[in-house]
Structures are given as structure tokens and as C-alpha cells.
Amino acid sequence: MRGAGFDAYDLQRALQEAGAQPSGVGLRVRKDDMTAAQHPDSIRRDILPIPDVAHVGLTTYDAKDPETSYPPIRDVRPPATAPNVVVILIDDVGFGASSAFGGPCQTPNFEKLASGGLRYNRFHTTALCSPTRQALLTGRNHHSVGMGNITEAATAAPGYTSVLPNTKAPLALALKLNGYSTAQFGKCHEVPAWQTSPAGPFTAWPTGGGGFEYFYGFIGGENNQWDPALYEGTTPIEPPKTPAEGYHLTEDLADKAINWVRQQKALLPDKPFFMYFAPGATHAPHQVPQEWIDKYKGKFAHGWDSQREITFERQKKLGVIPPDAVLTPRDPEIPAWDDMDPALKPALEREMEVYAAFMEHTDHHVGRLLDAIEPVLDDTLVYLIVGDNGASAEGTLQGAYNEMANFNGMADIETPEFLMSKLDEFGGEGSYGHYAVGWAWAMDAPYQWTKQVASHWGGTRNGTIVHWPNGIADKGGHRNQFSHVIDFAPTVLEAAGIPAPTFVNGVMQSPIEGTSMLYSFNDADAPERHETQYFEMFCNRGIYHKGWSAVTKHRTPWAMGGQEMPAFDDDVWELYDGNTDWTQAVDLSKKYPDKLHELQRLWLIEAVKHNVLPLDDRQIERFNPTLAGRPSLxxxxxxxxxxxxxxxxxxxxxxxxxxxxxxxxxxxxxxxxxxxxxxxxxxxxxxxxxxxxxxxxxxxxxxxxxxxxxxxxxxxxxxxxxxxxxxxxxxxxxxxxxxxxxxxxxxxxxxxxxxxxxxxxxxxxxxxxxxxxxxxxxxxxxxxxxxxxxxxxxxxxxxxxxxxxxxxxxxxxxxxxxxxxxxxx
Structure with missing residues (x-):
């Protein structure tokens, strides 16, 4: 040990030599080995909170003594070049929904942001909300942080507990302890189900252990847009006005975010902020003011099959898919538009009109937020992730006026006659609606399948826009490097010049598993660095490796219960060469069986490494705390x-x-x-x-x-x-x-x-x-x-x-x- 030079690096090495820590776990390089980008200032930022340094020097008797000298009190601040950061996560949006990626839902503000930044066309999520969000906020794979599924389906298996290990501190906490202001607005679906009551504990809430100084939003998977159950911090509050007075949740969240950021910059102009804006739109229930619905009247009479073809051609012209991309066919499990009951089609059209209106309404309020930060937009790194998974196919084959009918196994109660009787009420206060599976499939064009299906790109590929005028020279460019939601956190840390922490609150941290995307910001042709990524959700499985992907679908999203599951070894695997096949359209499993076996083995290796096993395809049992092995309040x-x-x-x-x-x-x-x-x-x-x-x-x-x-x-x-x-x-x-x-x-x-x-x-x-x-x-x-x-x-x-x-x-x-x-x- 080197006396005054002894630091965290030496401590870790000493612990390893003493057998207290496995070699390679949580290692960080020494201060003098770091590049300027990794460690641009003299403050040790890899141990959080940053340790206080006691004053060493002459202590005088009289403060008036000329030799009295103390350094001025300074609040912690990140490196001087650290940007503001805003991440906007839209909910339940397929790759082919937003007009920014060729879809029919008009999103002019998304398009405006893309014109000044970059479109990432091969950015991926986990195929489900809670897992994507925990991965986004930690930079680790969802099973690594215990979020292999939604919190309500947690089990005792390490990859599925819904409990964030204290060895994997979230990004917001690292930024706060480095001097950022932090705030979250909207949906938080990462709190373990037994910790959601007013009694807490609040360690998993945004303002508890989540690292956010301010939170305004809701706890859970979805909320009534007209009359939500809201929290400010951990205190339940009522909406500031009624639907009759013009209330809508997305507008309220935007108002609160705008007020917060204005106050933050007015009072602390030298302190950057990290804002997480996750409105919960466009997750069901699809609810939006009538004037927005009216804009789309009659625009979906052609049906979902034709809509995919229209979107596909737009995507080629826009450049978000290559000219030689192939439009994948409709799976036989999804009905053709022409086969639907003609008497039901007006209701089916209205479902899609409401969804498109909901998306455009969301874009409008995101635009208001972006306008509010316009004075500091040049020095703000904005990530707009258009969907935390693919479009949702949880609305049954005919859609729903109240989606709870399907969740209770009672979808038959909503007959075609009932849906038609509610035609003019879809989207309003009396509805809790969802669109039909066919529309979800169309919104995932040009890819196969939907939300929950982590095996195919329809469940995981989400258009993403990155905007940072001070850090990105290319305006309106496209980036085709493979990337994943776990890449967001390391990108932010690198952009801010902050190292991933070695210790947080005295606990040694495991390495971040994502790959910074900063390398691609100003080099469209840079070789991709995120070369391997596993996928798993509801036992739908996939692996990506250097362009190739092997995938298998195990479960159908809209079958909520009673579905007889095949044996895992009976699942049929497919093989795709992403170097020549952008959309997973041509299955090469029979042509290249050795390549398929190689990737299957690689999936198993990654699954073991990240706590994916044991695979668990139980359905109703997962929602029973006793059978699942999780605590019950x-x-x-x-x-x-x-x-x-x-x-x-x-x-x-x-x-x-x-x-x-x-x-x-x-x-x-x-x-x-x-x-x-x-x-x-x-x-x-x-x-x-x-x-x-x-x-x-x-x-x-x-x-x-x-x-x-x-x-x-x-x-x-x-x-x-x-x-x-x-x-x-x-x-x-x-x-x-x-x-x-x-x-x-x-x-x-x-x-x-x-x-x-x-x-x-x-x-x-x-x-x-x-x-x-x-x-x-x-x-x-x-x-x-x-x-x-x-x-x-x-x-x-x-x-x-x-x-x-x-x-x-x-x-x-x-x-x-x-x-x-x-x-x-």
C-alpha cells in the first residue's frame, strides 16, 4: 500500500488478494490511468457520495488574523462540460406508429427533433414496460436487475424478484450525487408490488432509492388519463382539476415538468438537470379529447393489412429501413382485415382513430416541454425513445371498450353489438379502451409480432431520436448501429464526463452492462460496439450477435390465461442474417443449422450470466404471491x-x-x-x-x-x-x-x-x-x-x-x- 496514494483502486485490489471479492467484479481503473473524458477534473467521482475532504492547515485563534484562510464552501457540481439530460420514454408504441418513423400517427414535434439530431433505426427495448424502464435507469440487463417481468408477476428467482440490488445503483442517483438536479414525471412501474401501499417502504420509489429529487406521477403499469391516481413524491394527491374543466394526465405532466425545469434553471443556472419524462401515453386506456379524435375520422377504413403496406413504403422513403427491406407477412394467428365482421369494422376503425389521436396529442405536449427548454436546448442531451416495447397486442382480436374484460378472462362480455353501441364513446371518460391485435401488428411494421414477444423485432425495436446540438454535428442523420436500452446510462455518463461509480453508499457496484453510444454520434459509419444482446420475455427468446439473430416465440400476447404451453425444448427456433435481412423476413435455420446451434448456445451462456434461468411460463400462478414466492403485504x-x-x-x-x-x-x-x-x-x-x-x-x-x-x-x-x-x-x-x-x-x-x-x-x-x-x-x-x-x-x-x-x-x-x-x- 502506498500511504497517501492509496485509493479505491488499491482497496479493491487488496480485497481481491484477501479473497473478499471475485476478480474482475466492479473493477475501475486508477485515476492516473483515466482519460480526460473519463476523469476531467480533480474530484474523485467513482466513490459516491463523494467523500468530504476535511480542511488541513493552520487554525487561527482570531478569524481576523491575516493568516486565517479556508477554501470557500462549494456545492458539488458535475464537470463543467456536463450537459443537461432529458430522456422521454413513450409507452406502448411500435416502430411503425409515429410519422417520425413512417407511421400514420402524426408526430410533428418528434420529426422536428429528429431533423436537428439523429434517428437510431436499430435501437431495442426488452419487449415489456417494467423491464425496459429498470434497464434504462441502471444500464444493466433487466434480469440482472431482477426485473424479468412486470412487478406484479415477481417470483423468488433472482432474475425476477422486481427488487433492484444495491450493487446496481440507478443512473439518477449517480447523477444526483455528482451534482445534477433530478426529476421524474409520469409512470413508475418499478416498485415491488408489496411496497406500493402508503406504508412503504419507499426505497424503490423515485424519490426513495431511485435518485430523483422530485417525482410527480403514478405508481403502476397504467392510469386513467382523465382521473388518475397521482403522487407527488410519496404523497397521494388528487388531480388539480376535473375532466369537465379540461383535465388530461399528459397535459398535467407536461405542465409540472415545464414548471420544474424553469424553476431549476432560474434558481440554479449553473447546475445541470436530469429529467425523466415518461407520460404513460400511449399505453391503454386510450383516452384523449374528442377534437383530436375527429382529426383521424375515416383515415383507417383501409384496415391493418393495407396500413402496413402504406407504412412500409413511407419508411423506405424516409430512410429508416433500407430500400431492399422486405415486409414481413401476417402470422396466421392474426386475422386478416378482410376476414373481420363488416358490422364490427366501424368500431375497429374508431379504436385506431383514438390511438392515433392519443399519439398526436402526446407529441403535442412533448413539443411544449421541448419548447420550454429551448433556451438551453443546445446544451441538452435529449433521448426520445418512441416506445418502451412494441405496440400492445393485449386488446383482444376485436379490441376492447374496457380492457379489464380481457384481463379477467371475460372478453366475450363485450359483444360486437356492445362495441358498436359505444362507438361515439371510445376515448372518452366512460371508456377504458384498447385497439385490436391487428392494429398493434400494423403499428409494428415492417416487423413480425408485438409487445411481449422479445424474440422478434416487432416486440423490441423502437425508433429513437437523439438530439444534442453541442455534441452532435450531423443534423437529420440516421444511425444504423445496433443499440439497446441499457446503452443509455453509459452514454449519459460518458457525455457528462462522470465515471461509472465503484462504490455507492459503501456498496461495491457491479459493472454497467450497456455500451455507450457516444462513439456513433458523429460517425455514421463507425463499427457497432454493442455486438451481443440476449432477449427474453414470457419465455419468448432471442439472441443477437454480430448481425445474426436466433429467435423462438413461446407464448402469444393476447392469450391471457389457460394457454397450454409447449415444452421449452419443443419451441421452434428461427435464424436470420441481419447483414442482408433487415426485417427478419427470411428464416435460414434449415440452411445454416450449425450457425443456429452456435447462437442457441450463446443465448444459454448469456441467460446464465444474467439470471434469466430458470425459464418460467406459469401464468395465473405468477400472480399468486404464495406460489410465486414473493412477499405479500x-x-x-x-x-x-x-x-x-x-x-x-x-x-x-x-x-x-x-x-x-x-x-x-x-x-x-x-x-x-x-x-x-x-x-x-x-x-x-x-x-x-x-x-x-x-x-x-x-x-x-x-x-x-x-x-x-x-x-x-x-x-x-x-x-x-x-x-x-x-x-x-x-x-x-x-x-x-x-x-x-x-x-x-x-x-x-x-x-x-x-x-x-x-x-x-x-x-x-x-x-x-x-x-x-x-x-x-x-x-x-x-x-x-x-x-x-x-x-x-x-x-x-x-x-x-x-x-x-x-x-x-x-x-x-x-x-x-x-x-x-x-x-x-
């Missing part, structure tokens, strides 16, 4: 809630679906009677509510916003302290069945009735459970969110399942309530 058969608790996600509340259950509430009713919600779960598009109307208890079960069932008490709740109870006796015999519901006051029956059908899998992707009021949209039309507050007092509400529901004998004694509550701790 709620344990046992009873849950005690209190008045005022709210914004509880479905993962935070006992699952009452497909079983008998009871809900008991201890309330105090004023002499004038009580009105309002006692407890409600879900919202306009599915859920249940126990509330009072005209002083009487009432239960409302809402099936997908299509059917509803009401049971009302025959008399008002008596004034004073009272116990209101409902018991649901499930019929059994499968999922989504009905049952008999009975209402009680203080153990005495006051009403009963039938609920003929229920939702068997999920009530909502964004609506929550509230006690004493209902946030968001409301389960019952008898009240609004503003009139839903219970006018009496709610002491507690208890949900019971199984024997705990049956043993109460219609009334819960106080001692029994606390005994069960304590027993479940």
Missing part, C-alpha cells in the same frame, strides 16, 4: 382498516375475489342519518362499494362498467353507534361466479339479494380501495368522488375471509376484533 384471512385510509392498491388489500367474504364496519351515525361511502374498491370500470344512500346501507357490485347489481337495506341505519355488515356467500364452481349477499345492522338482517357475476382476476390497474370516501372514478353512479365522503364517523372496517367470515355470527364483539387483528400481525 397482507397475511391471513382478516384485515383491519380505519376511517380515512385510502389509495390502497389491490395488492394492499385482502383479495375477496372468487370466494365468500364479509365486511364489517363500526360507525357512528348522526341523528339526521348518514350518507356516503363506508368502503369502496375499484372504480367506474369494475369494483364494489358498501355505502349509504338516504340513510340506508347499500351494496353495489360493478362488473366492468357493463353490468351492475344492487342490494339495499330495508331501513336506515339507526342513529348512534352501529355495526354495518355485509356477507357474500360465493356460489363456487369456478372464477367470476355469483353469490348471495346479505346486509346486517348490529347482527340483524336488513336486506339480501343476488350478485349474478363477479370479476375473477382484477378490478382495476389504477383504481384503489378507500375507507370513508372514494377517490378516482366511482364504483356506483349514486355518488361522485366529491360527494362520496361519509357524513358520520367510521371507527374501523374489517374484511374477513373463510372461517373468520363465518365465525363472526353477523356481529363482531370488540374483544374479538382486536384478538384477530393482533393474531394477524
Amino acid at each position: 397482507i397475511k391471513g384471512n382478516s384485515q383491519l382498516l380505519f376511517g380515512g385510509m385510502g389509495r390502497l392498491s389491490e395488492n394492499s388489500v385482502l383479495d375477496i375475489k372468487n370466494k365468500s367474504f364479509a365486511v364489517t364496519a363500526q360507525v357512528e351515525v348522526p341523528s339526521s342519518g348518514a350518507e356516503g361511502v363506508i368502503i369502496a374498491q375499484g372504480g367506474r370500470f369494475g369494483g364494489w362499494s358498501l355505502y349509504t344512500k338516504d340513510g340506508c346501507a347499500k351494496f353495489h357490485y360493478n362488473v366492468l362498467g357493463i353490468k351492475s347489481f344492487d342490494i339495499e337495506a330495508s331501513e336506515p341505519i339507526p342513529a348512534g353507534a352501529a355495526q354495518v355488515r355485509m356477507e357474500f356467500d360465493y356460489d363456487g364452481g369456478g372464477m367470476g361466479r355469483g353469490g348471495t349477499l346479505t346486509l346486517y345492522y348490529d347482527g340483524t338482517e336488513v336486506g339480501s339479494g343476488r350478485v349474478d357475476q363477479t370479476q375473477g382476476v382484477v378490478f382495476s390497474a389504477d383504481e384503489t380501495t378507500d375507507v370513508g370516501y372514494e377517490s378516482g372514478t366511482t364504483v356506483s353512479p349514486d355518488y361522485t368522488a366529491h360527494t362520496s365522503r361519509f357524513t358520520g364517523k367510521i371507527d374501523w372496517v374489517r374484511i374477513d375471509l373463510g372461517e373468520d367470515a363465518e365465525d363472526a355470527d353477523h356481529y363482531i364483539e370488540p374483544d374479538e376484533r382486536f384478538r384477530i387483528a393482533m393474531a394477524r400481525q
Whole structure:
């Protein structure tokens, strides 16, 4: 050891020699071995937080002594040449959707940004939202950071836990600790499902361990654009205005982002910022103001087969695919437009009109954000990634007015007649819609397949625009080097002159797995450096290596459950030569079997290296915490809630679906009677509510916003302290069945009735459970969110399942309530 010269490099070497660390893990070069770009200033930035250096020198007795001297206090700042960084991630967009890449959805602001920057035509994602986002924010492959699937399907296997290892600190944290201002706006779908309640922990939230100083957005996969469940930091808040007053989530997010960046530059003009803008558009539900929908009326009457051909020709003229590219054919699993029921086609057209409008509306608000940063745009590195995966084929073969129907295995409830009856309501407040599979396939032109299918480019290739006037000389150029979402983080670090950290909060970091794209910014012909990349999602698998790709599709996206999976060894692999075949159109597996075997072996090597194994094609089982092996916030058969608790996600509340259950509430009713919600779960598009109307208890079960069932008490709740109870006796015999519901006051029956059908899998992707009021949209039309507050007092509400529901004998004694509550701790 070299005394004063001893640094992190020496420490790591010493640890290796002592056997404390495997050789090659987390190594960084010494300061004097770094290039100027890697280490342009005298501050040690590879250990974060940057260690404080104590003053060494003469300490005087009197501050007025001429020899009194201390260096001035300076806040941490990145290297002087570090740019601002904005990454904009659009949701569920295929390569062939945006007009910037030849699609039918008009995106003039995307095109404007591309004209001043670069289009990356071979940039790839992971084929699904949560994995892409975690990979983007860490620079590591999605299985390496535990995000092999969405958070709700996490398992105990290392590649699928949804828990970010502390050895892989996110980019935002590294930038913040190097002196950047950081903020995230929009969607965050990386929080483990059992950590999404108001009780936290918040270590995986953007402002917790995510490295963002400010967050405004939502937690989860999707949200109602008209009435979202929002958070500021970790605090739940309500939207600033109503849909009737012109509210839309994308506009709100843009407003907040604009205000934040203006304030940041006004108060800290010398401090660069890192902004992550992920609006959640154009993920379902497809919801957008009517005037935007009207712009596309009649523009998709030609259908999805013709649309792909139109897009294909535009892409060639635009130069985002080569002139000799081949348009891949439609798979037999996807119906032809001409084979669709003519009576249904107006609804199918409207679905696509709404989606295109949604995309253009999103482009408009992204344009507003870019206009706001115009004064500093020259010194801002902007990444616009047009899709976190391919277009979504989760909307069934005919599309959906309420996509929750498909997620509950109840797509048949939306008949063609029903869809046609809702023609003028698609995209509005009453809809929660999605387009048909055929449109998703068309939006992925010229490639095969869609979102979830990581084997083929239709699921993973997303057009990307990079703009940085001070760092990119070529304006309007195209870049064809292979790149991946894990390349974003190392690109930012290199552009900022900041090394990848060796230690963060005392924990040694694993190497970043992405490859900086900076080499290609000013050299269109530079040999690509990201030569090998594996893909896996839902056991759809692929490997890219030096132009070649080997792929196999294992599962179909729109088959949500009950699909019989083939054995992994029976999956059929295809082989494509990307050096001559841009679109994976010509399968060479039979012509070059040795090449296929070579790539299959390489996939297996990469899979082992990055925690892809074991492959897991379970379906419903993955959503059961016990079977999946992940923690569950709620344990046992009873849950005690209190008045005022709210914004509880479905993962935070006992699952009452497909079983008998009871809900008991201890309330105090004023002499004038009580009105309002006692407890409600879900919202306009599915859920249940126990509330009072005209002083009487009432239960409302809402099936997908299509059917509803009401049971009302025959008399008002008596004034004073009272116990209101409902018991649901499930019929059994499968999922989504009905049952008999009975209402009680203080153990005495006051009403009963039938609920003929229920939702068997999920009530909502964004609506929550509230006690004493209902946030968001409301389960019952008898009240609004503003009139839903219970006018009496709610002491507690208890949900019971199984024997705990049956043993109460219609009334819960106080001692029994606390005994069960304590027993479940």
C-alpha cells in the first residue's frame, strides 16, 4: 500500500488478494490511468457520495488574523462540460406508429427533433414496460436487475424478484450525487408490488432509492388519463382539476415538468438537470379529447393489412429501413382485415382513430416541454425513445371498450353489438379502451409480432431520436448501429464526463452492462460496439450477435390465461442474417443449422450470466404471491382498516375475489342519518362499494362498467353507534361466479339479494380501495368522488375471509376484533 496514494483502486485490489471479492467484479481503473473524458477534473467521482475532504492547515485563534484562510464552501457540481439530460420514454408504441418513423400517427414535434439530431433505426427495448424502464435507469440487463417481468408477476428467482440490488445503483442517483438536479414525471412501474401501499417502504420509489429529487406521477403499469391516481413524491394527491374543466394526465405532466425545469434553471443556472419524462401515453386506456379524435375520422377504413403496406413504403422513403427491406407477412394467428365482421369494422376503425389521436396529442405536449427548454436546448442531451416495447397486442382480436374484460378472462362480455353501441364513446371518460391485435401488428411494421414477444423485432425495436446540438454535428442523420436500452446510462455518463461509480453508499457496484453510444454520434459509419444482446420475455427468446439473430416465440400476447404451453425444448427456433435481412423476413435455420446451434448456445451462456434461468411460463400462478414466492403485504384471512385510509392498491388489500367474504364496519351515525361511502374498491370500470344512500346501507357490485347489481337495506341505519355488515356467500364452481349477499345492522338482517357475476382476476390497474370516501372514478353512479365522503364517523372496517367470515355470527364483539387483528400481525 502506498500511504497517501492509496485509493479505491488499491482497496479493491487488496480485497481481491484477501479473497473478499471475485476478480474482475466492479473493477475501475486508477485515476492516473483515466482519460480526460473519463476523469476531467480533480474530484474523485467513482466513490459516491463523494467523500468530504476535511480542511488541513493552520487554525487561527482570531478569524481576523491575516493568516486565517479556508477554501470557500462549494456545492458539488458535475464537470463543467456536463450537459443537461432529458430522456422521454413513450409507452406502448411500435416502430411503425409515429410519422417520425413512417407511421400514420402524426408526430410533428418528434420529426422536428429528429431533423436537428439523429434517428437510431436499430435501437431495442426488452419487449415489456417494467423491464425496459429498470434497464434504462441502471444500464444493466433487466434480469440482472431482477426485473424479468412486470412487478406484479415477481417470483423468488433472482432474475425476477422486481427488487433492484444495491450493487446496481440507478443512473439518477449517480447523477444526483455528482451534482445534477433530478426529476421524474409520469409512470413508475418499478416498485415491488408489496411496497406500493402508503406504508412503504419507499426505497424503490423515485424519490426513495431511485435518485430523483422530485417525482410527480403514478405508481403502476397504467392510469386513467382523465382521473388518475397521482403522487407527488410519496404523497397521494388528487388531480388539480376535473375532466369537465379540461383535465388530461399528459397535459398535467407536461405542465409540472415545464414548471420544474424553469424553476431549476432560474434558481440554479449553473447546475445541470436530469429529467425523466415518461407520460404513460400511449399505453391503454386510450383516452384523449374528442377534437383530436375527429382529426383521424375515416383515415383507417383501409384496415391493418393495407396500413402496413402504406407504412412500409413511407419508411423506405424516409430512410429508416433500407430500400431492399422486405415486409414481413401476417402470422396466421392474426386475422386478416378482410376476414373481420363488416358490422364490427366501424368500431375497429374508431379504436385506431383514438390511438392515433392519443399519439398526436402526446407529441403535442412533448413539443411544449421541448419548447420550454429551448433556451438551453443546445446544451441538452435529449433521448426520445418512441416506445418502451412494441405496440400492445393485449386488446383482444376485436379490441376492447374496457380492457379489464380481457384481463379477467371475460372478453366475450363485450359483444360486437356492445362495441358498436359505444362507438361515439371510445376515448372518452366512460371508456377504458384498447385497439385490436391487428392494429398493434400494423403499428409494428415492417416487423413480425408485438409487445411481449422479445424474440422478434416487432416486440423490441423502437425508433429513437437523439438530439444534442453541442455534441452532435450531423443534423437529420440516421444511425444504423445496433443499440439497446441499457446503452443509455453509459452514454449519459460518458457525455457528462462522470465515471461509472465503484462504490455507492459503501456498496461495491457491479459493472454497467450497456455500451455507450457516444462513439456513433458523429460517425455514421463507425463499427457497432454493442455486438451481443440476449432477449427474453414470457419465455419468448432471442439472441443477437454480430448481425445474426436466433429467435423462438413461446407464448402469444393476447392469450391471457389457460394457454397450454409447449415444452421449452419443443419451441421452434428461427435464424436470420441481419447483414442482408433487415426485417427478419427470411428464416435460414434449415440452411445454416450449425450457425443456429452456435447462437442457441450463446443465448444459454448469456441467460446464465444474467439470471434469466430458470425459464418460467406459469401464468395465473405468477400472480399468486404464495406460489410465486414473493412477499405479500397482507397475511391471513382478516384485515383491519380505519376511517380515512385510502389509495390502497389491490395488492394492499385482502383479495375477496372468487370466494365468500364479509365486511364489517363500526360507525357512528348522526341523528339526521348518514350518507356516503363506508368502503369502496375499484372504480367506474369494475369494483364494489358498501355505502349509504338516504340513510340506508347499500351494496353495489360493478362488473366492468357493463353490468351492475344492487342490494339495499330495508331501513336506515339507526342513529348512534352501529355495526354495518355485509356477507357474500360465493356460489363456487369456478372464477367470476355469483353469490348471495346479505346486509346486517348490529347482527340483524336488513336486506339480501343476488350478485349474478363477479370479476375473477382484477378490478382495476389504477383504481384503489378507500375507507370513508372514494377517490378516482366511482364504483356506483349514486355518488361522485366529491360527494362520496361519509357524513358520520367510521371507527374501523374489517374484511374477513373463510372461517373468520363465518365465525363472526353477523356481529363482531370488540374483544374479538382486536384478538384477530393482533393474531394477524
